[in-house]
Amino acid sequence: MNQTPLLVTCGLPYTNGPCHLGHLRTYVPADAYVRYMRRAGEEVVFVCGSDNHGTPIVVSAEEAGTTPRALSEKYHKHFDETFKRMGVVFDRFGMTDDPANHHRTQDIVTRLQENGYIYKQVVHQAYCTKCKRFLPDRYVEGVCPHCGKPARGDECDQGCGKHLEPGEIKDPVCKVCGTKAEFRDQEHFFFKLSEFRDFLLPHLDQLRGTTNAKNYAIGWIKDELHDWCITRTLDWGVKFPGRDDLVVYVWVDAPIGYIAFTEEWAKANNKDWKRYWCGDNRVTHFIGGDIIYHHAIFWPALLKGAGYGVPHAVVASGMVKVDDHKFSKSRGYVVWTNDDYLDKGLPVDYLRYYLLSYTSHTKELNFAWPLFAERINNEVVNIFGNFVYRTLYFAQKEFEGIPAGDVDPAIMAEIEKTLANVDQLMRDYEFKGAVDAVMGLAAFGNTYIQTNAPWKLVKTDRAAAAQVIKNACQIVKALALLIQPVMPEAAERCWKELGFYDEVAKHPVSDALHAVPEACLKPPTPLFVKMEEAQVKELDALLQKRVADANKKAEKIPVVTFEEFQKLDLRTGKVLSAEPVPKSNKLLKLMVDIGSEKRQIVAGMQQFYKPEEIVGMDVVVVTNLAPAKIFGVESNGMVLAAGDAASLLVPLKPVEPGTKIR
Structure with a gap:
């Protein structure tokens, strides 16, 4: 056990709209990490809170005919309740507009x-x-x-x-x-x-995450x-020290909220908050990929300048796509946590499992109802749930419970190997890998019980059949302990099915290596229920209707006159060269022949085309667009493309560069 406590935070949800799947991409992995680290013997404090300041909340409050504080309280309560419904349990969930954060922000600004x-x-x-x-x-x-x-x-x-x-x-x-x-x-x-x-360069060299x-x-x-x-220049926010006409920028007081929330927790629990924030620490920030700059550059500089300890790790998630489209509330590609999932009675554990297992934490996660159901049915139900149920069913039916005796060393060795693998992966923030390792143990259990066929063995060698079931029950115990950070509700039910009366969360993960005791069991019930095709179609239909409604709304485009359209100079061009723009994962720098001259154009298509794929292509170019600098590179025109995948508009027949589009 590390003697330095671990403080884990999540990026603060903004209180001007409800919780959606994009939020959970950060909070569920953080909660799973905290649950695991506690049961691995670490001292962990988990804090978060709502982000209440900034112009958007003022604008939203004015539109709703209410005050920024009232709007913040409404959504603060919403997020607090939603996180709890999702099994995301913070030690403290505060508000950046509460006195603790006002005080801490003004103190830090004064120090700076x-x-x-x-x-x-x-x-x-x-x-x-x-x-x-x-x-x-x-x-x-x-x-x-x-x-x-x-x-x-x-x-x-x-x-x-x-x-x-x-x-x-x-x-x-x-x-x-x-x-x-x-x-x-x-x-x-x-x-x-x-x-x-x-300061920042050596700090980043040592930064974990x-x-x-x-x-x-x-x-x-x-x-x-x-x-x-x-x-x-706002009335809403933390007043800048000594000025009544200015407030502190939201990206100053929001991260300082992490400290304020720790103070509030420490005061309620008779602890010293400075132990977590001053000097060497293990502050670990779980954030979305869009706020890396603020947490990995601005925030540590602010802390260093004020004399505080700096973050130990920054864990940034990949973005979320819905139905293989870029996440967009305005275009309907959104899944609301309450309306679309929890309020429909769908299991919390299923969504937690999908968020943690779909892909690596840093990669893009795609959510689609058919994909979701397929993964739940094939993995959670058919592999994990099937092994647990068939083991406990046979144990209760033939032996009235878990037989006496020792567990085979080979079984213990397999469990020990899984424990070591999961521990390393969780500490490296490789949550998908950790879930895969647990599911691998469940698959091992299925193969073991299928190969040894205790339902046949019991007819000829009852003692041997009992040994097989004892071994299988040991694997079930290990699975309950290991899956708890991912699917806490299912893990608790599984624990009770094994005949335990306390909570699985109170046991260290290492208890998986302690032999499962002999016990009388009640007839088991399946841990999981399959998602039926009709249910999946109904859920998907709601999403598709939302997208269709959004598209209808978006189709109401202002009409332009023919004279206005004629102002655009559209011509064909031939791509002569293409190369990535430094420090951008989206932009390509193109050299395009438009007949009368060669133009340098910056286009956002790096994730869709390799540079060599578009060299030599005929494209359509807006040639009279005002020049602009993008990431420091001058762009003189625009290459036209369609859709989220940037499908290039190209002429059907070969034409000379510079041919006017009519």
Whole structure:
């Protein structure tokens, strides 16, 4: 057992909408990890909370005719209850708008000021003359200064994905009233992130967690670090020390919430929160892949500057697709945790199993109802459930329970090998591998009992049949102990079927190597029920209807005149060369011959085409698009493609580069 306690956190859910499958991609693996580490002998504290500040909550509250606090409390309760229904159990689930976080945030910001890491600067910020206020973050929309795509005030969400500081956005428009905004001078405070490069590189070298988090962060550090504006002109939020007109940026007070929630837990349990956050620690952050920058770069720099310990590990999950499409609430590709799953009475353990076993934690997870049912029926029901039921059924029928005697050493050796494998995989955050190892033991059990056929053996050698069943019951015990972090409800039922009266969660995983005792058993019931085809079709039909309804809504596109359409200069082009854009996993830099000249164009298709696949292809190009810089690379045009898979539009017959599209 490690003497340093383990503090595990999850990225904070934002309190302006309900819980969906994308949220669970982070929380279920974190909960499974915590459950396992506790039963492996570690001292673990598991904290999280709701993220209550920022412009989107203010905007949502105004639209709903309520206050930001009331809206936050509504969704805080929703997430708290939903997590509990999913078996995700935090030691503390707090709110960033509660006094503990206000106090801790202001204390840390003051420390940063005292240590010389915060300075003030006048910036040009968008101001709405109609609403008579400065427009922070998502109160303003406009054009990204880097790539020229539509963007919101704090991020180019439809283009290059870059973070935008106040005043950077071009052609700002007030999102509330639609008035064109003007730029006015406003004093703000900046954090000297640029001074932490020499600290961050060695820190990231030692950082544990998933490689996607580490490598992504190192890529940013080796390029350039820009100072962060850490104040906003809002009434809602944590007041910046000494200023009534400014609040702290949400990406400052939200991660500080991890500390505040630890303080709240420690106070309630008579513990010292500093033991978890000061000096060497084992703080482990489970996050979504879209917030790696904040947790692996900005957050450790903030902690270092304030004199705190820095994170031990960052575990970043891959994204979620629904029905093999990019997750999108507006397009209907979403599965709501309550409405679409829990409220329909579907087993919590099934969804937990799928989220942990579908793919590696860092890879993209695809959810589709037929895939979900197939995996549950083939693996959970047919392998795990079948072995447990047939073993306990035969034990009770022929021997009234678990026979006396020792377990064969070969069986114990197989269990011991599985325990070691699972332990290593869980500590390496390879959750799919760990689940596969447990299912491998269940498959071993099925093969063992099928090969030895105790239903035949009992007719000729009752003692030998009893030995087979004793061995099989030992495997069932090991499976109950090992599967508990993944499927806690099923593990508990399995434990009780074995004749135990206490909770499986109170036993260390190593108890799998203690011989299962002789016991009288009641007739068992199956642990799992198959998902029927009719049920799966009904669930899938609801998803498809949601997508269809969203598409109908999206089809209401503004009509353009023929004269407006004629302004677009569409021509054919031939791709002469293609290469990946550095530090981007989406962009390709193309050189395209459009007849009169050769154009450099940046296109978001790296995940769909290898560079060599598109060299020599005829494509369709918008040639009169304003030039834009994307990831620092100039783009002079747009290559047209269709659908989520970026299917290139190409002429059916060979044409000369530069041929006009009519």
